[in-house]
Amino acid sequence: MSDAAKSEMGQPSLPLATDARFAILRNCTRVWAVASIHGDAERLAALHAAMSERFEPGDKIVYLGNYYGHGGSIIETVDELLRFRRLVLAQPPYTHPDDIVFLRGRQEEMWRKMLQLQFAGDCDEILDWMLKRGAAATLEAYGGREQQARAAISEGLLAVSRWTGQLRQAIRAHPGHNEFMAGFRRAAYTEDGGLLFVSTGLDPVRPLADQEDGFWWNSQGFASLSDAGYGGFAKVVRGFDPAHEGIVETQSTLSLDGGAGFDGVLNAVCLTRGGAMVDQLCV
Incomplete structure (x- = not known):
C-alpha cells in the first residue's frame, strides 16, 4: 500500500x-x-x-x-x-x-552550526545569535572562548576553520562525546x-x-x-x-x-x- x-x-x-x-x-x-x-x-x-x-x-x-x-x-x-x-x-x-x-x-543544532562556523554567511551575526540562545555554555564547556572566536573571525575564514578544528579536538578528548553527537x-x-x-x-x-x-x-x-x-x-x-x-x-x-x-x-x-x-x- x-x-x-x-x-x-x-x-x-x-x-x-x-x-x-x-x-x-x-x-x-x-x-x-x-x-x-x-x-x-x-x-x-x-x-x-x-x-x-x-x-x-x-x-x-x-x-x-x-x-x-x-x-x-x-x-x-x-x-x-x-x-x-x-x-x-x-x-x-x-x-x-x-x-x-x-x-x-535546538542546542545540539546550534552546536553543530558552531562547529561549521566557517561556512556561515556572516560569522559574527550567527555567533551572536547562537550565544544569546544558550550556546555560550556549551562553548565554554569544551574549552572555547568567545574572544577567540571573534579574533578568528577578524582574521578570516581560514582562522575560523582552525578555531572550529580546535573545538572538534576538544570534543574528541572526552571519550564517547564525538560518537554521541554523531548518533x-x-x-x-x-x-x-x-x-x-x-x-x-x-x-x-x-x-x-x-x-x-x-x-x-x-x-x-x-x-x-x-x-x-x-x-x-x-x-x-x-x-x-x-x-x-x-x-x-x-x-x-x-x-x-x-x-x-x-x-x-x-x-x-x-x-x-x-x-x-x-x-x-x-x-
Whole structure:
C-alpha cells in the first residue's frame, strides 16, 4: 500500500525505514521519554536512579534533545547519558542499541552550526545569535572562548576553520562525546505509527520527512496539534517548551519541559505505544 493510501486511511505517512535521520522503535510496549536537560547533570543522575528502579525488560528510552546549553554541567551531562546507556544495555535480557534514542534539540543544532562556523554567511551575526540562545555554555564547556572566536573571525575564514578544528579536538578528548553527537536523530516513532517523538515542534502541513528545522524551532506548530493531531499519530511528544510549563497533555500531544537547566525540574514519562501515561518522574 502506498504512503498516500495509508494517509487517507488515517495512518501516518512515515519516512523510509532506511532514512537514518529518524529512529524507529520496534516491538514496542513501553517508551520512556525524557525532557530537555540543558546541562543539569545532577537532576539527570537523580532521574536515572529513579528510572532504573522502574525500568522493565523491553522498555525503550527516547531522550528528547537539548542536552547542551544553559546549564553549568554539560560535560557531566553527556558522561551521565553515556553511563546510563551502558548500564541499560548491559542488563539482561539484552537491550538493542536502537532501543535508546537521542534526538537532536535546538542546542545540539546550534552546536553543530558552531562547529561549521566557517561556512556561515556572516560569522559574527550567527555567533551572536547562537550565544544569546544558550550556546555560550556549551562553548565554554569544551574549552572555547568567545574572544577567540571573534579574533578568528577578524582574521578570516581560514582562522575560523582552525578555531572550529580546535573545538572538534576538544570534543574528541572526552571519550564517547564525538560518537554521541554523531548518533543524534531528528525524530523517533513507533513502528505502528502510534507515537511520534520530537524535540520542540514541527510544521503541521509538512510530511515528516520534509520537516527540516521545524523539529527545533516550530514550537507554534506543535501547539496547533492539540486537537487535530498530526499524520494519524495517537500522540506527538516533545521535550522542549519555550515557556517550560511542565507536563501538559492534550488529546493529541504531550509536552514535558519542566525547566531543567533554568532552575526548574527534569521530567520523564513512560508511555504505552497507544499514548497512555503509565508512569511519571519529576526530579
